[in-house]
Amino acid sequence: MSSQYSKQSRAPLFEAMVAHHDKNPASFHVPGHKSGQGLLDEGTSFLKTVMSIDYTEITGLDDLHHAEGVIREAEELAAGCFGAEETYFLIGGSTVGNLALISAACEKDDIILVQRNVHKSVIHGLMLAGAKAVFIAPDIHPETGVATSLHIEDVKQALVLYPEAKGLFLTNPNYYGMGVNLKPFADLMHTLGKLLLVDEAHGAHYGFHHEVPASALSQGADAVVQSTHKMLTAMTMGAMLHVQGPRIDRRAIQLLLAMLQSSSPSYPIMASLDLARKRMHTEGWDWLEQGLAVVKEFRSLLDGLTTFGYHPRELPGNQSQEVQTADPFKMAIYDATNTLSGTELKKRLEAQGCFVEMTDGRQVLLVFTPASTRADMLRVVETLTNICLDVPIQKKELQAPISNILKLPYYTPISSPVAFDMRDISKVSRAEGAFSQVSVQEAVGNRSADMVIPYPPGIPYLYPGEIISASVAEALLQLVANGIKFQGTEFGQTQKLKIYT
Ligand SMILES: Cc1ncc(COP(=O)(O)O)c(C=O)c1O
Numbered sequence: 213m214s215s216q217y218s219k220q221s222r223a224p225l226f227e228a229m230v231a232h233h234d235k236n237p238a239s240f241h242v243p244g245h246k247s248g249q250g251l252l253d254e255g256t257s258f259l260k261t262v263m264s265i266d267y268t269e270i271t272g273l274d275d276l277h278h279a280e281g282v283i284r285e286a287e288e289l290a291a292g293c294f295g296a297e298e299t300y301f302l303i304g305g306s307t308v309g310n311l312a313l314i315s316a317a318c319e320k321d322d323i324i325l326v327q328r329n330v331h332k333s334v335i336h337g338l339m340l341a342g343a344k345a346v347f348i349a350p351d352i353h354p355e356t357g358v359a360t361s362l363h364i365e366d367v368k369q370a371l372v373l374y375p376e377a378k379g380l381f382l383t384n385p386n387y388y389g390m391g392v393n394l395k396p397f398a399d400l401m402h403t404l405g406k407l408l409l410v411d412e413a414h415g416a417h418y419g420f421h422h423e424v425p426a427s428a429l430s431q432g433a434d435a436v437v438q439s440t441h442k443m444l445t446a447m448t449m450g451a452m453l454h455v456q457g458p459r460i461d462r463r464a465i466q467l468l469l470a471m472l473q474s475s476s477p478s479y480p481i482m483a484s485l486d487l488a489r490k491r492m493h494t495e496g497w498d499w500l501e502q503g504l505a506v507v508k509e510f511r512s513l514l515d516g517l518t519t520f521g522y523h524p525r526e527l528p529g530n531q532s533q534e535v536q537t538a539d540p541f542k543m544a545i546y547d548a549t550n551t552l553s554g555t556e557l558k559k560r561l562e563a564q565g566c567f568v569e570m571t572d573g574r575q576v577l578l579v580f581t582p583a584s585t586r587a588d589m590l591r592v593v594e595t596l597t598n599i600c601l602d603v604p605i606q607k608k609e610l611q612a613p614i615s616n617i618l619k620l621p622y623y624t625p626i627s628s629p630v631a632f633d634m635r636d637i638s639k640v641s642r643a644e645g646a647f648s649q650v651s652v653q654e655a656v657g658n659r660s661a662d663m664v665i666p667y668p669p670g671i672p673y674l675y676p677g678e679i680i681s682a683s684v685a686e687a688l689l690q691l692v693a694n695g696i697k698f699q700g701t702e703f704g705q706t707q708k709l710k711i712y713t
Pocket residue numbers: 304305306307308330331333383387411413414439449451669670
């Protein structure tokens with residue numbers, strides 16, 4: 213057994229926490245619950261065990277912001293496991309990773325090429341940095357209307373138009389597990405000495421089995437953010453930022469993370485990152501294999517329920533222009549008879565105890581992970597069978613799928629630079645008369661004073677400062693009509709858009 217493997221079979225941070233616990237220590241430090249002693253009885257059965265190791269930076273437990281002991285060791289093991297040169301533990305999700313990454317890559321007024329369908333944290337990162345984004349529109353998956361990935365030709369064209377761009381920021385895979393091969397993008401950017409930054413929030417399991425896509429790091433990305441809590445076993449908010457190569461400023465990342473993350477990081481979250489890494493290194497392939505067996509059975513059982521269609525159809529790696537890689541653990545299902553919208557299907561699933569990740573109005577996204585059990589999979593199949601047996605659905609003839617509500621040509625292929633500035637936000641929140649609220653139709657042609665984000669999946673449709681086009685206006689109206697919720701704006705309630713006056 214190599215020494216790296218034997219090290220990887222340990223979880224140094226978690227073990228140090230357990231060792232401290234085993235000393236039966238008396239706490240004269242924060243947190244105030246004193247290892248759960250102050251917890252109300254009603255919280256005991258749920259929270260007491262976790263609180264018993266909810267420590268802080270006491271002797272032997274290192275300091276996330278100046279790691280040189282067990283946290284450093286845990287981060288080094290994570291780097292080795294995920295294929296990075298250096299890894300930073302995040303206790304604020306991929307959100308904080310994206311914030312730090314953009315500010316590390318861009319100074320004020322720098323231009324960066326950004327995939328249009330990014331999580332809002334990328335936009336917030338641009339605001340913090342005061343950077344300018346040239347948005348490149350993704351492909352739209354023809355059957356589902358979901359925004360997928362960029363064409364490399366568009367990136368090349370954007371680099372001709374904006375040769376001063378610092379780099380390219382991609383999100384891969386998307387929420388639905390659809391993605392592209394990243395190597396050509398990495399090669400293109402590196403030939404020009406520029407950065408490839410990747411939000412791989414949904415792909416922490418990538419690269420650990422031949423039936424899941426390759427990881428962004430293995431394809432050459434300079435920096436990668438992963439939500440270890442989404443597809444692996446970290447607790448919610450547990451994520452990692454991985455870096456490699458000479459192009460990304462690691463010192464800047466460390467300083468930014470120290471600014472953006474709490475000075476009291478959660479030890480249970482960090483311990484769960486340590487354990488998630490240990491599991492992947494020591495048994496990742498077998499564990500994924502077991503999870504894949506569950507999703508494969510689900511797919512074959514769904515094939516027997518002709519009422520429901522699903523994506524992705526082909527595994528592994530269904531090669532098409534729009535979707536070069538597909539995550540087998542993401543299953544987007546829809547009522548092929550067009551009787552139930554995604555929103556209605558979600559409601560019916562929930563009524564029978566099956567809670568799903570999200571709906572986009574047409575499809576319902578089921579997220580499986582290697583931790584999904586066969587029993588849960590059979591439960592959702594039984595629920596779908598029951599939904600099929602509902603009279604209104606039975607009576608309908610099978611119809612061709614309607615085009616998805618998101619399937620609208622609402623973005624320009626390459627935007628002009630959109631300047632992001634925190635001051636715009638404070639102007640809008642403070643100054644009377646800096647903006648007005650108008651109907652969607654009236655807003656067309658004006659500059660948005662709002663970030664309008666249908667959620668989930670959290671992809672901003674409008675950024676502050678962006679001109680509102682007729683096709684965006686139409687898309688927003690359709691989303692409202694389909695009951696989609698909006699974040700960061702009152703638009704969902706008022707159906708009025710804020711525009712700069
Ligand atoms: C593509 C993408 N990036 C980043 C995030 C933020 O991740 P986290 O919830 O870990 O902060 C999300 C959240 O859904 C996401 O979908």
